[in-house]
Amino acid sequence: MTELxxxxxxxxxxxxxxxxxxxxxxxxxxxxxxxxxxxGVFHILVAISERGALRPDPVxxxxxxTGIVVAVSATALALALDRRLDDEDPDG
Amino acid sequence: MNRTPSLVVALLVAPLALVLLWAFHEALTQPSxxxxxxxxxxxxxxxxxxxxxxxxxxxxxxxxxxxELGVLLAALLGIWSLGRVSxxxxxxxxxxxxxxxxxxxxxxxxxxxxxWAGAERPGGAFQGGALLGAAGVILRLTGERRLxxxxxxxxxxxxxxxxGAFLAVGLGTAAAGLGFLAYPESWSKxxxxxxxxATTLAVGMTLAAAYPGGPPGPAGxxxxxx
Numbered sequence: 001m002t003e004l005x006x007x008x009x010x011x012x013x014x015x016x017x018x019x020x021x022x023x024x025x026x027x028x029x030x031x032x033x034x035x036x037x038x039x040g041v042f043h044i045l046v047a048i049s050e051r052g053a054l055r056p057d058p059v060x061x062x063x064x065x066t067g068i069v070v071a072v073s074a075t076a077l078a079l080a081l082d083r084r085l086d087d088e089d090p091d092g
Numbered sequence: 093m094n095r096t097p098s099l100v101v102a103l104l105v106a107p108l109a110l111v112l113l114w115a116f117h118e119a120l121t122q123p124s125x126x127x128x129x130x131x132x133x134x135x136x137x138x139x140x141x142x143x144x145x146x147x148x149x150x151x152x153x154x155x156x157x158x159x160e161l162g163v164l165l166a167a168l169l170g171i172w173s174l175g176r177v178s179x180x181x182x183x184x185x186x187x188x189x190x191x192x193x194x195x196x197x198x199x200x201x202x203x204x205x206x207x208w209a210g211a212e213r214p215g216g217a218f219q220g221g222a223l224l225g226a227a228g229v230i231l232r233l234t235g236e237r238r239l240x241x242x243x244x245x246x247x248x249x250x251x252x253x254x255x256g257a258f259l260a261v262g263l264g265t266a267a268a269g270l271g272f273l274a275y276p277e278s279w280s281k282x283x284x285x286x287x288x289x290a291t292t293l294a295v296g297m298t299l300a301a302a303y304p305g306g307p308p309g310p311a312g313x314x315x316x317x318x
Binding site for chain 2: 001002003004007008010011015019022024027044047048049051053055056057058059061062065066068069070072073074076079080081083084090
């Protein structure tokens with residue numbers, strides 16, 4: 001049951017990320033938590049594309065592939081926004 | 093961070109995780125039913141590529157991938173429009189600089205290999221682009237302020253190369269009466285390779301340019317003063 005182990009790890013990452021996202025106040029920590037949640041979702045998608053002896057489904061693989069790149073660039077934008085917020089209001 | 097709410101949140105998140113685990117286990121143990129994999133497999137010979145993931149990305153779901161490149165472009169435009177930032181890193185040590193002189197050409201070579209291999213084996217435009225972006229980030233970490241990127245003008249052109257190639261091919265096939273992004277079978281492999289090449293460059297450039305933040309600087313390859 002490799003799929004269950006892999007998907008279970010994904011769900012664990014998702015839950016831990018969600019907890020951190022809700023509990024921590026700084027934007028940077030929320031952003032990291034959000035990325036951990038995203039990694040969990042990618043794990044689950046990759047795990048679920050493998051069904052026993054059948055060939056792995058390429059569609060979730062393709063979704064994860066573009067998803068990673070999009071997540072990285074969206075994170076970069078969020079970091080730039082966060083830094084700009086800090087520049088405007090260093091106390092906030 | 094307050095102690096009580098974090099415990100309450102943990103108590104709320106834990107059952108959710110258990111429900112998700114149960115649902116995932118159910119999904120795995122049930123028979124899979126109709127899968128897109130079979131459809132992807134049977135039509136693979138008509139796409140001109142042997143790697144089903146590449147076929148999904150560039151052929152079956154080409155429209156989706158094009159829009160994802162639009163998301164990349166939007167993120168980069170957002171970063172560029174947020175104003176200049178001050179560089180924040182130390183001057184590099186000798187060992188790092190020497191290592192980077194080896195690693196960066198290897199990364200570029202591997203990116204090219206992944207782009208070509210993507211047609212038949214694991215690899216493809218996004219993986220190659222990620223390696224190019226990593227090469228830029230490593231250069232930046234050694235104090236190369238421009239990350240080895242070309243002039244501002246060329247950067248703007250590269251940023252739209254991926255979505256531009258998709259649109260050009262899509263409009264071309266539409267004009268030929270085949271429908272948007274419906275490649276003719278005999279050309280399919282080469283059209284996919286053309287779009288993938290542009291996508292690799294666009295993804296690599298976008299990821300590298302996103303790392304330092306701020307708009308592209310003036311031309312010149314200056315390093316930060318030690």
